[in-house]
Amino acid sequence: MRKESTSLSVPIESGLFPDEDNRSAVPLPEGRYQAISQRHLDRIPMLSELSEDERFAIRVVSSVLPFRTNRYVNDNLIDWDKVPKDPVYQLVFPQRAMLSDDDFQTVADHILRGSPDHEISRIAAEIRNNLNPHPAGQLEFNIPKIDGEAVNGLQHKYRETVLFFPSHGQTCHAYCTFCFRWAQFVGDSKMRIAASQNSGLHRYLASHPDISDLLVTGGDPMIMRTSWLERILRPFIGNRMLEHIQNIRIGTKALTFWPHRFVGDQDADELLRLLEDLVDAGKHVAIMAHFNHGQELRTEVVRDAIRRIRDTGAEIRCQAPLLAHINDCPAIWSRMWEKQVRLGMVPYYMFVERDTGARHYFEVPLARGWEIYAEAVRQVSGLGRTVRGPSMSATPGKVEVLGIQEIHGEKVFVLRFLQGRNPEWVAKPFFAKFDPAATWFDHLKPALGQSKFFFEDEFRAMTGNKIALAA
Numbered sequence: 001m002r003k004e005s006t007s008l009s010v011p012i013e014s015g016l017f018p019d020e021d022n023r024s025a026v027p028l029p030e031g032r033y034q035a036i037s038q039r040h041l042d043r044i045p046m047l048s049e050l051s052e053d054e055r056f057a058i059r060v061v062s063s064v065l066p067f068r069t070n071r072y073v074n075d076n077l078i079d080w081d082k083v084p085k086d087p088v089y090q091l092v093f094p095q096r097a098m099l100s101d102d103d104f105q106t107v108a109d110h111i112l113r114g115s116p117d118h119e120i121s122r123i124a125a126e127i128r129n130n131l132n133p134h135p136a137g138q139l140e141f142n143i144p145k146i147d148g149e150a151v152n153g154l155q156h157k158y159r160e161t162v163l164f165f166p167s168h169g170q171t172c173h174a175y176c177t178f179c180f181r182w183a184q185f186v187g188d189s190k191m192r193i194a195a196s197q198n199s200g201l202h203r204y205l206a207s208h209p210d211i212s213d214l215l216v217t218g219g220d221p222m223i224m225r226t227s228w229l230e231r232i233l234r235p236f237i238g239n240r241m242l243e244h245i246q247n248i249r250i251g252t253k254a255l256t257f258w259p260h261r262f263v264g265d266q267d268a269d270e271l272l273r274l275l276e277d278l279v280d281a282g283k284h285v286a287i288m289a290h291f292n293h294g295q296e297l298r299t300e301v302v303r304d305a306i307r308r309i310r311d312t313g314a315e316i317r318c319q320a321p322l323l324a325h326i327n328d329c330p331a332i333w334s335r336m337w338e339k340q341v342r343l344g345m346v347p348y349y350m351f352v353e354r355d356t357g358a359r360h361y362f363e364v365p366l367a368r369g370w371e372i373y374a375e376a377v378r379q380v381s382g383l384g385r386t387v388r389g390p391s392m393s394a395t396p397g398k399v400e401v402l403g404i405q406e407i408h409g410e411k412v413f414v415l416r417f418l419q420g421r422n423p424e425w426v427a428k429p430f431f432a433k434f435d436p437a438a439t440w441f442d443h444l445k446p447a448l449g450q451s452k453f454f455f456e457d458e459f460r461a462m463t464g465n466k467i468a469l470a471a
């Protein structure tokens with residue numbers, strides 16, 4: 001269904017099930033990446049344990065939402081005797097309840113009726129359009145310009161940090177079922193904000209001395225060959241024009257989905273050398289690792305990968321969304337943070353699941369989210385309390401739920417910006433009416449007799465201007 005990029009660090013199509021039609025094909029060796037997608041469903045031995053209904057449900061849902069796993073994940077990270085409750089199974093395998101009953105039935109009927117593929121794709125696209133594929137004004141407001149010209153593949157929302165989406169990094173070694181970037185994996189061209197060239201990035205950064213951080217993101221940039229990463233990152237070494245870029249972050253889930261990227265892949269050593277050269281050039285290099293559950297940290301190869309990254313002098317900071325069915329329990333978080341600290345990583349963010357895709361399946365009320373955070377953080381050492389959250393990446397900024405309080409008889413959420421479109425907003429506590437069912441920022445109303453939030457007028461002016469500019 002999807003066209004694969006040709007520059008993946010691993011030959012996804014060619015390396016996978018080499019004898020496509022032979023069910024007894026000899027599996028590739030452990031260290032070779034093998035993607036598993038919808039068309040391999042019948043050939044995953046462990047899935048034969050599931051009921052016919054469950055397997056059909058996977059087929060239906062994966063016609064609508066992106067689905068990809070791989071041999072490493074299936075063989076090492078999932079406890080198949082706990083399926084379907086296993087958290088990593090929930091992380092990569094589509095579940096029936098991820099679609100509404102109506103949508104599920106529509107697609108199921110077409111599959112059972114034997115409708116042609118293009119018909120099923122058309123219906124799937126319609127359903128996807130109703131799942132808010134482009135949350136939080138990502139496309140409208142944050143694309144920077146050089147000389148009035150939009151720079152593709154860049155997002156500049158917060159003063160000190162630029163996000164870069166290289167076009168070769170717009171896929172992942174497996175797909176998370178809750179992913180908020182899911183639209184780009186199903187070939188939605190509106191989501192294609194990716195850059196096919198790096199020159200715009202370097203020019204934009206060189207002309208903005210107030211930017212200190214570059215965050216390379218995706219998809220997963222670690223899907224790229226090292227040579228592509230070098231073209232993006234080597235220019236930061238010994239370049240006076242880019243000296244103000246202090247911190248280079250790379251967002252990735254490869255430590256979960258393909259830790260061999262840092263260990264046995266053919267260009268793993270070059271990747272580590274690149275990180276080391278950046279560190280030696282005085283940059284702070286941070287791998288922003290995405291871990292949802294401690295189970296993702298249990299293999300020897302992920303521990304090797306962590307050790308090898310840390311040996312380069314790069315830091316690993318950990319972040320993840322809070323998700324029903326995967327990690328909505330304090331003990332999961334506290335054990336995961338402890339494990340991360342023990343392995344030399346730094347817990348960084350707990351996110352609130354965004355308002356897109358199958359969010360109804362994964363969402364956790366903000367009130368419960370805060371309780372989970374609070375209970376979990378109380379159980380770990382101060383070294384694990386570097387983590388902040390639960391945090392919502394909303395259009396005005398990253399909003400953290402600091403707590404729930406009663407002020408003069410009114411129950412409120414205490415909130416603060418961790419990041420704001422205006423840096424002046426950051427760190428000021430503000431209040432919203434307590435609402436036990438609220439799951440996202442747009443459900444919140446000002447509290448304590450206020451008619452609007454303190455930033456509202458300014459925010460409206462900002463976005464209003466942006467819309468006028470774009471029109």
Ligand SMILES: *Cc1c(COP(=O)(O)O)cnc(C)c1O
Pocket residue numbers: 155157158161162163215393398418419
């Ligand atoms: C989270 C985020 C950042 C980085 O924020 P930090 O608080 O510095 O980690 C930058 N840009 C965008 C758009 C973000 O969502």
Ligand code: SF4
Pocket residue numbers: 171172174175176178179180181182218219220252253290
């Ligand atoms: S690794 Fe990140 S970008 Fe890729 S599917 Fe998971 S959440 Fe989405």
